[in-house]
Amino acid sequence: MSVHSRAEPVMVASDLDRTLIYSANSMALIAGDNLAPRMVVAEVYDGAPLSFMTRTAEELLEGIVERSVFVPVTTRTQAQFSRVRLPGSGRGYAVTTNGAVLLHNGEPDSDWSRHIQRSVGSGCAPLDDVLGHLRGAAAVPAVLRVRTAEEYFVYSIVDRQALPDGYLDELDAWCEARGWTTSLQGRKLYCVPAPITKEAAVNEVRRRSGSGLLLAAGDSRLDAGILELADIAIRPAHGELDSDAFTLPNLAVTSASGILAGEEILRFVSRVLAETLVPLP
Secondary structure, three states: OOEEOOOOOOEEEEEOEOOOEEEHHHOOOOOOHHHOOOEEEEEEEOOEEEEEEEHHHHHHHHHHHHHOEEEEEOOOOHHHHOOEOOOOOOOOEEEEHHHOEEEEOOEEOHHHHHHHHHHHHHHOOOHHHHHHHHHOOOOOOOEEEEEEEOOOEEEEEEOHHHOOOOHHHHHHHHHHOOOEEEEEEOOEEEEEEOOOOHHHHHHHHHHHHOOOOEEEEOOOHHHHHHHHHOOEEEEOOOOHHHHOOOOOOOEEEOOOOOHHHHHHHHHHHHHHHHHHOEEOO
16 A cells, blocks of 8 residues: 655654664673674774664664654764764754754754854853863862863763762852753763753754654653653663653653664654554545
C-alpha cells in the first residue's frame, strides 16, 4: 500500500553521544563477547575508530532519515561533529556547540549566528570573565583543564571526587548572576551563556521546516530542554538524566542501557513514524 506523511512533517531531534553513538567504554555490553551485536563505526579520530552504533541501529536510522526531518543535536563543536558519519550526514539541519551553531547542509547558518551573538552580547557577561573566574583566585585544583568551545562557552575537565563541598553551588550562583548556566556531565563541567540551548535551536529548525509532531531523545541534563519541548520523548536507561530519575508525562525510558539503548531508541522512533504515516485513499 502506498503511504504519505501528514501535511506537516515529523521532526526527530536526537542527541548523539551515549544516545545514538557510543565509545568502546560506554557500550555497557554485559552478555558474552560471542553475543555482541554487529556494529558499524560512526566516528574515526586520528585514524582510529572512536564511536560506534549497532548495524541494526544504522539501518533503522536510514529509514528515519528518509521519513522525517532528522536533526542531530550535540554539545560537540563543529569540528568534533564533522567526524561523525551517520545516514544523511551533510544534508538538512544539525545543531552543534550546544545550540550556538545551526548547520544547514553542512554550513553554519549566518542568521542564527547573528541571533546568538546579539542574545549573548545583550544579557551575558563576556566569556573572558568566566575564564578569569575559573582560572583566577576562585580556581580549585580539582578543575584540571579549562577550554572553550568556539568562543561560545567554557567547559572544564574536573576530578569530581576532589571538588570542594559547595563549589558547584557557588559557581552556579556566580554564573547565574552574570547570565550563564552551569552543568556537570561526567567529568566535564560546562559554563554556558543562558541563551545558548539545544532547545532554542531545535525550536528554530521546527519553525523553519514547518514540522508538526516533534520526537526527541537525549541522555544528559543539557538534553532536558529538548525532551521537555518534544511531543514525544525518550531517554536511555543510563546517563545523567537517569541518575536524576528525570521523568515527564510524554517521556519513555529504554529497558536496555549502553549501545543497545541506542538501538531501542531508534526502534521506538521508527514505530512512532510508522503510526504517523497515513494511507493514501
